[in-house]
Amino acid sequence: MEKQQQKQLKFIGKVSMPSMIEANGSFYSQFQELEDSQVLNQLDENNQLPKNRSSLVVFGPENYMYWQGLVYEGELAELPKGLMSYDLPESTVATMSQEISGYQFHTPLNFEVNQAFASAKKAGIEIPANLGLSEQPYLLQRYVGDASNALTKLTSIYLSNVIDNVND
Numbered sequence: 001m002e003k004q005q006q007k008q009l010k011f012i013g014k015v016s017m018p019s020m021i022e023a024n025g026s027f028y029s030q031f032q033e034l035e036d037s038q039v040l041n042q043l044d045e046n047n048q049l050p051k052n053r054s055s056l057v058v059f060g061p062e063n064y065m066y067w068q069g070l071v072y073e074g075e076l077a078e079l080p081k082g083l084m085s086y087d088l089p090e091s092t093v094a095t096m097s098q099e100i101s102g103y104q105f106h107t108p109l110n111f112e113v114n115q116a117f118a119s120a121k122k123a124g125i126e127i128p129a130n131l132g133l134s135e136q137p138y139l140l141q142r143y144v145g146d147a148s149n150a151l152t153k154l155t156s157i158y159l160s161n162v163i164d165n166v167n168d
Contacts, residue, residue, distance in 0.1 A: 001123040011086040013069015025108030059132035093156040136160035
């Protein structure tokens with residue numbers, strides 16, 4: 001894991017709340033439903049976007065939101081029906097890159113989060129004990145490439161200051 005600058009990104013997709021997590025600790029069926037709808041493939045093609053599938057965890061002090069979809073730089077003329085967008089700021093991030101053979105949306109979310117945090121710690125990168133108390137409480141995973149070939153999985157933790165008083 002290493003620190004790098006991340007450009008401003010737009011996340012397009014669907015959000016899931018913690019109550020929607022599956023018995024294995026993942027949100028796989030929501031991803032599969034989104035992928036089966038072909039709306040992400042249409043976005044890729046219609047906007048000539050580099051193919052990626054992504055997940056985003058937006059941490060709060062006591063809870064989180066889990067997004068699935070894709071990320072890109074720039075603006076869309078029109079957001080497809082049923083999808084929402086979330087703007088991610090330009091930021092310093094801690095990023096881990098892995099070559100993998102397929103999407104890993106079936107992996108339990110707590111495993112993914114723990115793996116990212118452990119990798120940051122091993123690299124000497126300080127992460128708040130509760131990321132939900134930071135100014136940029138994001139963990140972004142991007143799968144870049146084609147799922148029928150080798151993929152690159154990029155896991156990024158946004159690095160920012162801890163909010164001193166969350167009640168302000």
